[in-house]
Amino acid sequence: MSDSDQLREPIAAASPALWAALSPLGRRVAFPPDIPFQAAQARGKRFNGTIGQVTDGGGRPLALAAIEEALALAPEARDRALLYSPVQGIPEVRAAWRRWQRRGLGDDAPASSLPLVTVGLTHGLAVAADLFGGEGKAIAVPAPYWGNYRQTFAARTGARVLPAPAYRDGAYNPQAVCEALAGEPPGEPAVAIVNLPSNPGGYMPTAGERQALCAALLAEAERRPLVVLCDDAYAGLVYEPGVPARSVFWDLAGRHPGLVPVKIDGGTKEFSFFGGRVGFLTFPFAPGSEVAEALESKVKCLVRSVVGSPVATSQMLLLRALEAADVEEQVAAVRRRLERRCRVLTAALAGVDRALLRPLPFNAGCFALVELAPRLDPEAARRHLLAEHDTGLIAIAPSYLRIAFCSVKADDLPALVANLERGVRELAARG
Numbered sequence: 001m002s003d004s005d006q007l008r009e010p011i012a013a014a015s016p017a018l019w020a021a022l023s024p025l026g027r028r029v030a031f032p033p034d035i036p037f038q039a040a041q042a043r044g045k046r047f048n049g050t051i052g053q054v055t056d057g058g059g060r061p062l063a064l065a066a067i068e069e070a071l072a073l074a075p076e077a078r079d080r081a082l083l084y085s086p087v088q089g090i091p092e093v094r095a096a097w098r099r100w101q102r103r104g105l106g107d108d109a110p111a112s113s114l115p116l117v118t119v120g121l122t123h124g125l126a127v128a129a130d131l132f133g134g135e136g137k138a139i140a141v142p143a144p145y146w147g148n149y150r151q152t153f154a155a156r157t158g159a160r161v162l163p164a165p166a167y168r169d170g171a172y173n174p175q176a177v178c179e180a181l182a183g184e185p186p187g188e189p190a191v192a193i194v195n196l197p198s199n200p201g202g203y204m205p206t207a208g209e210r211q212a213l214c215a216a217l218l219a220e221a222e223r224r225p226l227v228v229l230c231d232d233a234y235a236g237l238v239y240e241p242g243v244p245a246r247s248v249f250w251d252l253a254g255r256h257p258g259l260v261p262v263k264i265d266g267g268t269k270e271f272s273f274f275g276g277r278v279g280f281l282t283f284p285f286a287p288g289s290e291v292a293e294a295l296e297s298k299v300k301c302l303v304r305s306v307v308g309s310p311v312a313t314s315q316m317l318l319l320r321a322l323e324a325a326d327v328e329e330q331v332a333a334v335r336r337r338l339e340r341r342c343r344v345l346t347a348a349l350a351g352v353d354r355a356l357l358r359p360l361p362f363n364a365g366c367f368a369l370v371e372l373a374p375r376l377d378p379e380a381a382r383r384h385l386l387a388e389h390d391t392g393l394i395a396i397a398p399s400y401l402r403i404a405f406c407s408v409k410a411d412d413l414p415a416l417v418a419n420l421e422r423g424v425r426e427l428a429a430r431g
């Protein structure tokens with residue numbers, strides 16, 4: 001039996017829906033028992049001649065002083081930062097991130113695996129796309145959406161992205177993803193992306209909307225095996241006290257045999273560690289369970305075949321943050337700054353001329369979306385704002401501009417909105 005054949009039984013036994021939803025590539029891959037596998041088995045041996053990394057012969061890196069001096073870590077942590085990471089990630093980082101993910105959830109929280117480390121969330125999404133995408137596979141994505149999903153799922157794997165209008169009459173539509181899947185043959189496995197807080201929307205659903213979203217996804221799982229990819233890039237950045245901040249992953253895990261949520265998150269936005277490229281992929285199964293181990297083998301094969309192993313240096317820096325006694329307060333301090341910007345932007349947009357542009361609801365994350373009047377082209381507006389008003393925004397077809405309030409000072413946001421309104425009015429006057 002091949003390595004991948006051996007993984008079929010534990011996955012299919014624990015979750016037939018998950019096995020049904022795997023792509024041909026996802027079924028095929030298994031972590032091979034080659035160098036990292038054999039090197040891991042040799043760790044701690046008196047003579048370890050397995051892995052091709054340069055050391056002093058006792059496990060410490062022969063690092064260049066110039067690099068070593070730049071890393072303000074304790075010597076042991078620095079050594080680990082300079083050597084290869086295990087393909088699945090550094091154990092302490094995985095354990096600490098799992099604790100971070102589960103903080104405040106209580107003892108009855110659903111099972112979740114030890115997160116597997118990826119090179120940023122993009123890589124985590126690409127691994128998920130390899131596992132569950134593939135030629136012709138339906139991927140429902142609330143629209144407007146982060147454009148890179150197109151590259152990750154459609155361009156790379158040939159999946160069919162089904163845009164699911166996320167707003168109806170200017171309000172969040174929790175049924176969107178399921179409406180987009182309505183035309184797919186019953187029984188056919190599908191993938192849905194749930195990105196909350198959203199990019200580009202900057203929206204986190206209210207408790208009622210969240211309930212409706214989960215009910216719709218659970219109903220969809222009655223019709224087909226459904227993998228829900230929870231892209232939690234903006235986890236925790238929620239600014240309305242009454243709006244639940246926890247990931248939808250926790251509301252879906254273990255709720256229906258036909259629905260498998262997968263959590264994709266990381267240090268990028270949650271820890272303001274954009275350049276660190278530490279992401280995580282988490283499955284709704286207990287650490288050490290056979291199904292978690294089988295999925296880990298598949299992910300490790302995909303990681304090893306593309307990036308070798310994830311970056312050790314930034315994992316060790318993230319670990320230092322995760323172990324800081326006041327880490328929650330440090331993260332909260334960034335959130336409070338963004339919350340203020342969100343409030344200032346909300347107030348500034350409240351006064352704009354609705355005949356020209358309509359802000360969509362936003363209360364979370366890093367962004368706000370404005371919808372332009374029907375005759376106005378967002379790309380033309382973007383270029384006009386750049387050329388005439390010293391203002392850079394993102395154009396999103398067919399009718400939106402995205403404002404990244406995360407990268408503008410609160411005090412500058414009213415002037416940015418004034419420029420936006422003026423620019424759009426000028427464009428409208430041109431006809």
Ligand SMILES: Cc1ncc(COP(=O)(O)O)c(C=O)c1O
Nearest residue numbers: 120121122146195199231233268
């Ligand atoms: C919704 C969403 N998912 C994933 C990512 C990618 O994150 P990373 O930079 O960690 O690859 C982003 C980045 O902007 C994002 O907005």
